[in-house]
Amino acid sequence: MRCDECRDLLGADADGELMPEESNAIREHLASCSQCTAEHDAMRELSRRLKDGLDRPRAPDVLKARIRSSLARPTLPGASAPAPRAWRTSVLAAGVMIAALSATASYAVARRGTFEPSVGEQVLSSHIRSLMPGHLTDVASNDLHNVKPWFNGRVDLSPNVPRLDSLGYPLVGGRLDYVSGRSVAAVVYTRRQHVINVFSWPIDRGDASAASMSTEHGYHLAHWRAGGAEYWVASDVSEPDLRRFVELFERAGGTTDPK
Amino acid sequence: MAQRDVEAFERLMLPHLDDAYGLACHLLGNEHDAQDVVQDAVLRALRYFDGYGEGDPRAWLLAIVRNCCHSWHRQHRADRLSVSYSDAADSPNLHRTPEADTHAIQSSERAAIGRAVAELPAEFREVIVLREIQEMSYKEISTVVGVPIGTVMSRLARARKRLTVSLGLSVREAS
Numbered sequence: 001m002r003c004d005e006c007r008d009l010l011g012a013d014a015d016g017e018l019m020p021e022e023s024n025a026i027r028e029h030l031a032s033c034s035q036c037t038a039e040h041d042a043m044r045e046l047s048r049r050l051k052d053g054l055d056r057p058r059a060p061d062v063l064k065a066r067i068r069s070s071l072a073r074p075t076l077p078g079a080s081a082p083a084p085r086a087w088r089t090s091v092l093a094a095g096v097m098i099a100a101l102s103a104t105a106s107y108a109v110a111r112r113g114t115f116e117p118s119v120g121e122q123v124l125s126s127h128i129r130s131l132m133p134g135h136l137t138d139v140a141s142n143d144l145h146n147v148k149p150w151f152n153g154r155v156d157l158s159p160n161v162p163r164l165d166s167l168g169y170p171l172v173g174g175r176l177d178y179v180s181g182r183s184v185a186a187v188v189y190t191r192r193q194h195v196i197n198v199f200s201w202p203i204d205r206g207d208a209s210a211a212s213m214s215t216e217h218g219y220h221l222a223h224w225r226a227g228g229a230e231y232w233v234a235s236d237v238s239e240p241d242l243r244r245f246v247e248l249f250e251r252a253g254g255t256t257d258p259k
Numbered sequence: 260m261a262q263r264d265v266e267a268f269e270r271l272m273l274p275h276l277d278d279a280y281g282l283a284c285h286l287l288g289n290e291h292d293a294q295d296v297v298q299d300a301v302l303r304a305l306r307y308f309d310g311y312g313e314g315d316p317r318a319w320l321l322a323i324v325r326n327c328c329h330s331w332h333r334q335h336r337a338d339r340l341s342v343s344y345s346d347a348a349d350s351p352n353l354h355r356t357p358e359a360d361t362h363a364i365q366s367s368e369r370a371a372i373g374r375a376v377a378e379l380p381a382e383f384r385e386v387i388v389l390r391e392i393q394e395m396s397y398k399e400i401s402t403v404v405g406v407p408i409g410t411v412m413s414r415l416a417r418a419r420k421r422l423t424v425s426l427g428l429s430v431r432e433a434s
Contacts, residue, residue, distance in 0.1 A: 053372035059280035
């Protein structure tokens with residue numbers, strides 16, 4: 001094999017796209033050619049740097065919610081896609097989303113023969129609704145001393161608000177939400193661009209269960225009971241990130257103080 | 260479109276939204292336009308879902324995203340695809356891990372890599388992103404970009420040659 005032939009194929013070889021005999025020919029040539037070996041090493045180094053160093057942006061929650069809400073819209077024959085910026089009419093988008101969620105809820109009712117969507121479905125609906133512009137927080141603060149007292153008198157427990165900023169999960173605030181027929185505390189964290197909602201409400205102190213994870217419509221849910229509170233966490237961060245969040249939250253959380 | 264088709268579409272295509280968005284960010288140079296274009300592309304994909312067939316759903320969706328990025332550029336700018344992503348790579352708080360931020364050296368290396376890739380012509384940049392980030396095979400890349408596998412291979416080789424030069428890895432100057 002000549003040097004120029006070898007160099008043309010080095011990339012494809014590293015990508016695993018060559019036939020075995022071609023790869024072998026390159027191997028043989030490299031064994032006897034220091035210049036091509038240097039080229040080969042540079043190629044590997046480039047690939048390593050690109051893999052480590054190139055940004056891998058993940059689609060933000062808000063974009064995913066917008067796309068899901070536009071897919072849920074009934075597609076009329078001949079209906080054209082909305083103009084790219086039409087989503088900014090966020091009131092409409094929120095309305096569509098809520099209609100879609102009600103449709104999901106009715107479907108759940110029909111399927112189960114009950115009038116209540118499951119708690120997990122309600123948590124997920126609340127999570128998606130919170131991603132609509134202006135719905136995420138009632139109190140926006142990264143200071144737990146602002147967020148925790150805000151819930152006083154609004155819900156019947158003082159929710160856990162552990163400080164997880166230094167661990168990669170900054171606090172962004174809290175809001176009042178409504179799940180299972182009651183007002184609940186929703187504490188909001190983020191992971192990179194992704195929103196993590198932690199819902200909690202009081203239960204019997206003795207009632208405890210370890211965290212369990214599930215996935216619905218591309219969102220991950222975690223659920224556990226501890227220290228006199230029921231917790232639900234919803235997000236579309238990766239599953240390992242959410243698991244870690246739950247571990248950190250449980251470890252840092254201590255117990256809640258039902259009133 | 261029947262509810263059943265929308266559900267099939269969601270099941271097949273929505274898992275690839277991160278990849279779609281990543282490609283759009285690199286092709287358009289900023290996250291804001293990428294969000295608009297990805298949303299538009301997904302809705303188009305839904306309308307053309309009948310034509311999807313049995314192939315690789317990710318490559319099919321990314322081909323539409325890529326075409327939407329290119330038409331976006333034709334509509335908004337006459338020149339080649341933007342290079343402003345390098346600016347985005349320099350700004351704080353954009354999808355960077357906190358660990359990386361604590362290491363100035365790493366972070367300047369990341370910026371250098373972002374800039375080098377952003378400065379590639381679009382036809383080279385897209386094959387690099389599809390190969391190095393999305394880890395697609397040449398066959399999948401050829402589906403997304405709409406060129407023969409041989410062209411994918413030669414574009415990748417030329418793109419890499421440029422990058423080894425701009426990142427100072429080259430043994431010799433690129434011809």
